Amino acid sequence: MAGACTIVGAAGFVGAALDARLRAQGLNPYAPAKGDPELLARDLGCVFYCAGLTADYAARPFDTVEAHAALPAEIARRGRFERFIYLSSTRLYDGGAAAEPVREDAPLMLRPAEPRHIYDLSKALGENIALTRMDGRGAAARLSNVFGWNDGDPGFLSEWLARARTGRTLELESSPHVARDYIHLDDVVDALIAMSEAQSPGIVNVASGELVTNAALAEVFAAEGWTISFRGDADPPPPPCADVGRLRALGVAPRPVLDVVRGYLQAAARP
Template identity: 65%
Template sequence: MTVTVLGAQGFVGRRLAARLAAAGEAPWTPARGDPTLLTRDLGTVYYCAGLTADYDRRPFDTVEAHASLLNEILRAGHFERIVYCSSTRLYDGAHQPEVDEATPLVFDPADPRRVYDLSKALGENLTLTRTGGRGVVARLANVYDWMQGSPGFLSEWLAQAPQSRDLTLESSPHIRRDYIHLDDTVDALVAIADRSGIYNLASGEIVSNAQIAQVFQELGWSVRFTSEADPPPPPNASAARLAELGVRARPVKDVVRAYLEGLKA
């Protein structure tokens, strides 16, 4: 079966494409603007294209990546299945301690920083309602890895660990997030490819920077933070639906501990 990975040069898409290739599936990874994208058979599409860190500076590119290109692919109709990568950030407006895939989403359209959330929500809507039941939405929590160049605060923190045992981080110990390792994310994307509806790709546990720092300190690292900011935590997104498929994200503290122990070996 044909498999297509869109956004294969990005953080998640690159690892996913490598995983599929290793399994003998030889995914097609078209470059941005490939003229054949809307005319050839795409088979199962993993839609990993998107903007994260720079979405606020590039709002029009954000809408293009999250919804406009998807719209054209769905209109052309040359696919068997589509897995759309969204984000658990869409729950932030709910202001609830616990959420799941059925929780109604709340957005303020007058907030310019909501272009990320709203464009992802539009992509979700198209995937769920305009694919004839052939689409599934993956809401990703904070994905991390220690490979150099991996984006995100925790990824950058982990990438510093081999270089120094004395770390100063421009953040606060009170910041809390749900983390899922990149490899667990890829496993989950593959597992839900033949499903429908929405799946949270998350661990189901909110963990603070202080808790992760404690793991570092127990293994011989010194960690200092430059801020004491204490914002409200994000809603805790349930991972129960994903667990029903036998897929569970490893707890971030366990993954970090194993990684650091490997550095000490």
């Protein structure tokens, strides 16, 4: 991509990786700190809106609404920008049918009386602002379970991979039956850049499109010399899996999580 760009939330997991990629491409993204008055005073170019709360949203409900919806609304109302890519979540599909991959236009099951749904409702409102109040310049990226392997990267699989560097025998606080749709951080960055360069991408599922169980991941670890055990045995129903047809149409083919994990472990095992 070329031209001015802004990353709101550049200190976060996805925002930091996007910032590093764009700088490596010779760009100089504007990365405003929280409350920076320049955000509404300068030409922002293409805005990647990566700000939001995840693990602590329930303890900080008002900050969640501010980050997910109020600030995007203020940018829509007063900001100067060319494109706006809003980072949302495939968690919006929770509670729906899981039999078939879920397309972006599927109806959402949102419950205003459910405290946990402050996350879902505020993300949905942020999407609505981006898609309907930005004169066709907004788009929404619904991210699935993003993982990396650096120390401090959030999420169950990220922590599992980081721990794998410390020893070959690991006991995990989960069940082998739990399944998730994982996508590596690098593929997410590819997707966001592709969305910024596409004409009116709308909503795009940024996921691998495949549910992978902890047991399947443990088999990859075992084949590479690790011993994995789980403390739990819960067998929850599988979550909805995202359809990734729109993502592939943008030229982004997310790598299968088992292949990515296998490559990481093989590299980690080399002397």
